[in-house]
Amino acid sequence: MExxxxxxxxAGAWLQPGSGGGGENASRYxxxxxxxxxxxxxxxxxxxSAGQTLSDLARALGASKSTTxxxxxxxxxxxxxxDARPGPRYTLGTALIRLGDIARGQLPLxxxxxxxxxxxxxxxxxxxxxxxxxxxYPVFIERVDGPGSVRFYTPLGQREIPYASAAGxxxxxxxxxxxxxxxxxxxxxxxxxxxxxTDIDSLLxxxxxxxGNGFAVDDEEDAEGIFCVxxxxxxxxxxxxxxxxxxxIKGDLPTWRVKELGRAVRRYAxxxxxxxxxxxxxxxxxxIGAGA
Amino acid sequence: MExxxxxxxxAGAWLQPGSGGGGENASRYxxxxxxxxxxxxxxxxxxxSAGQTLSDLARALGASKSTTxxxxxxxxxxxxxxDARPGPRYTLGTALIRLGDIARGQLPLxxxxxxxxxxxxxxxxxxxxxxxxxxxYPVFIERVDGPGSVRFYTPLGQREIPYASAAGxxxxxxxxxxxxxxxxxxxxxxxxxxxxxTDIDSLLxxxxxxxGNGFAVDDEEDAEGIFCVxxxxxxxxxxxxxxxxxxxIKGDLPTWRVKELGRAVRRYAxxxxxxxxxxxxxxxxxxIGAGA
DNA sequence: CATAGCGTTCGGCAACGCCGAACTCACGGG
DNA sequence: CCCGTGAGTTCGGCGTTGCCGAACGCTATG
Numbered sequence: 001m002e003x004x005x006x007x008x009x010x011a012g013a014w015l016q017p018g019s020g021g022g023g024e025n026a027s028r029y030x031x032x033x034x035x036x037x038x039x040x041x042x043x044x045x046x047x048x049s050a051g052q053t054l055s056d057l058a059r060a061l062g063a064s065k066s067t068t069x070x071x072x073x074x075x076x077x078x079x080x081x082x083d084a085r086p087g088p089r090y091t092l093g094t095a096l097i098r099l100g101d102i103a104r105g106q107l108p109l110x111x112x113x114x115x116x117x118x119x120x121x122x123x124x125x126x127x128x129x130x131x132x133x134x135x136x137y138p139v140f141i142e143r144v145d146g147p148g149s150v151r152f153y154t155p156l157g158q159r160e161i162p163y164a165s166a167a168g169x170x171x172x173x174x175x176x177x178x179x180x181x182x183x184x185x186x187x188x189x190x191x192x193x194x195x196x197x198t199d200i201d202s203l204l205x206x207x208x209x210x211x212g213n214g215f216a217v218d219d220e221e222d223a224e225g226i227f228c229v230x231x232x233x234x235x236x237x238x239x240x241x242x243x244x245x246x247x248x249i250k251g252d253l254p255t256w257r258v259k260e261l262g263r264a265v266r267r268y269a270x271x272x273x274x275x276x277x278x279x280x281x282x283x284x285x286x287x288i289g290a291g292a
Numbered sequence: 293m294e295x296x297x298x299x300x301x302x303a304g305a306w307l308q309p310g311s312g313g314g315g316e317n318a319s320r321y322x323x324x325x326x327x328x329x330x331x332x333x334x335x336x337x338x339x340x341s342a343g344q345t346l347s348d349l350a351r352a353l354g355a356s357k358s359t360t361x362x363x364x365x366x367x368x369x370x371x372x373x374x375d376a377r378p379g380p381r382y383t384l385g386t387a388l389i390r391l392g393d394i395a396r397g398q399l400p401l402x403x404x405x406x407x408x409x410x411x412x413x414x415x416x417x418x419x420x421x422x423x424x425x426x427x428x429y430p431v432f433i434e435r436v437d438g439p440g441s442v443r444f445y446t447p448l449g450q451r452e453i454p455y456a457s458a459a460g461x462x463x464x465x466x467x468x469x470x471x472x473x474x475x476x477x478x479x480x481x482x483x484x485x486x487x488x489x490t491d492i493d494s495l496l497x498x499x500x501x502x503x504g505n506g507f508a509v510d511d512e513e514d515a516e517g518i519f520c521v522x523x524x525x526x527x528x529x530x531x532x533x534x535x536x537x538x539x540x541i542k543g544d545l546p547t548w549r550v551k552e553l554g555r556a557v558r559r560y561a562x563x564x565x566x567x568x569x570x571x572x573x574x575x576x577x578x579x580i581g582a583g584a
Numbered sequence: 585c586a587t588a589g590c591g592t593t594c595g596g597c598a599a600c601g602c603c604g605a606a607c608t609c610a611c612g613g614g
Numbered sequence: 615c616c617c618g619t620g621a622g623t624t625c626g627g628c629g630t631t632g633c634c635g636a637a638c639g640c641t642a643t644g
Binding site: 588591592595598600601602605608609610612613614 | 615616617618619620621622623624625626627628629630631632633634635636637638639640641642643644
Binding site: 029030031033034035037038039041042045049051069070071073074075077078079080082091092093094095096097098099100101102103104105106107132134139141155156157158159 | 321322323325326327329330331333334337341343361362363365366367369370371372374383384385386387388389390391392393394395396397398399424426431433447448449450451
């Protein structure tokens with residue numbers, strides 16, 4: 001029942017920065033047991049919220065029970081793992097809540113943008129989110145649901161696909177074509193729905209359009225029936241720091257409203273830029289990335 | 293410092309960041325390098341949000357730079373650590389946001405109680421929080437600020453002092469006197485303010501009062517000028533699963549309002565109990581722990 | 585130009601992570 | 615009732631690998 005193939009390699013759910021063709025693993029300069037420990041946390045995170053037994057974990061991890069126990073104990077001693085009462089089942093520990101809370105605070109923005117997000121959500125009546133740019137990938141760190149809006153499943157802190165989300169495309173639009181190509185080589189352009197742009201040149205054209213508008217659109221490219229509008233914001237150094245985006249049902253969005261929503265998102269993204277001490281979109285050299 | 297008579301585990305002490313001097317408990321059944329890695333995360337978490345350099349971390353960890361680098365790289369490969377752009381400075385990674393989010397979901401409650409919390413916050417106009425009972429310690433997992441209320445510094449996911457917080461005392465009040473004594477021996481009864489109860493017998497009397505009322509009060513015992521009211525809720529097995537509490541400025545709370553607020557908190561805690569499939573306070577055997 | 589700090593690489597020793605065998609305990613069907 | 619199966623735990627010992635210190639390139643700063 002566990003489709004998880006336990007390849008003894010590092011990898012994991014996180015995407016590796018293996019640039020330059022081959023997947024180069026400098027295994028010498030990482031710590032194996034630590035990597036295993038985090039893989040363990042990942043397994044617990046992906047498992048059922050009721051938790052898993054030690055044997056389950058050992059199987060999924062591809063290690064002996066004794067090793068797994070030692071790892072789990074070490075994690076547990078630091079509060080990252082905890083065993084639920086009846087018949088010891090491991091779940092994520094409360095220390096992770098603390099660390100996650102602090103991690104949010106250590107991010108370029110933090111709770112700073114939450115009031116803004118609430119405003120945007122109530123104005124557009126759509127679920128509003130803010131993502132930071134993490135190595136080129138959008139990672140949503142805060143979410144405010146619109147009034148009465150459908151509750152989408154929108155996990156926080158996860159690397160999202162850049163080329164198939166409004167926030168991701170807004171961020172890609174701030175890069176040069178070469179950079180975009182490099183990113184896409186890392187991820188590949190896999191179709192998420194029938195509308196996903198899977199051709200690099202079409203994507204670049206689409207991004208160019210976004211540059212002209214000041215905002216990017218995801219028209220059912222990530223999920224069937226879902227429509228998103230996103231706009232990037234910038235840090236003090238002028239580099240893209242993240243993006244704001246709103247999400248709604250496609251049917252609710254007549255074409256003429258897209259521009260209106262886009263402008264709203266653009267405006268709020270600019271406000272975030274200002275909070276960060278960054279530059280607004282209009283003041284930024286738009287030629288960047290608009291390569292021939 | 294403490295010989296720790298209860299030789300049960302290495303665990304328990306993760307509420308206190310290790311006091312600098314050594315303290316490397318090299319039990320055979322834990323993994324050293326993993327323990328170091330988490331200690332590293334802890335150091336980053338406690339450090340400035342601007343991040344710290346590798347040398348800083350190595351110094352704080354008491355390890356060589358090369359070792360620290362290997363650990364940091366491994367953590368970084370999994371998104372738990374990230375280096376901020378100018379002059380590599382390590383901060384907590386975005387994966388922790390995700391893990392924290394999931395950890396909250398894997399907890400007995402989760403987002404379940406958030407609506408209730410909002411209601412309580414808007415009704416009492418005070419910051420409302422819910423804590424789970426983690427090995428006897430209260431750990432706040434969700435918070436909703438009251439309308440226009442002062443924003444207290446209220447970190448999430450952290451083990452709080454049991455004997456000096458309303459939530460903690462509400463939880464202690466569900467235990468037997470012997471259990472309370474055991475808990476207090478673990479933590480000691482250190483004075484946080486001039487009002488902190490530092491005498492075990494006074495504490496037990498105070499808890500008895502709480503048992504009669506159905507809610508516990510923290511009257512400037514944890515922080516000067518801060519007043520809290522808390523009430524415990526119970527899981528399906530009748531054991532204390534956590535507590536709800538509200539926090540406000542002492543001056544805003546005439547004595548006659550305490551009972552009113554207490555009843556409100558009690559009521560909401562009962563609702564949480566119901567959600568959990570647990571029993572309500574009034575249905576529970578109040579004789580528990582009311583030993584002579 | 586010298587100095588001091590940073591991050592990084594690498595050789596090499598032995599510490600320690602890892603496995604498998606052995607054990608206890610709880611359950612449940614034959 | 616008793617034995618089989620699965621859980622979690624302990625421990626001996628092999629050899630992998632984590633760890634340090636020294637050496638390196640680099641960017642400021644005196």
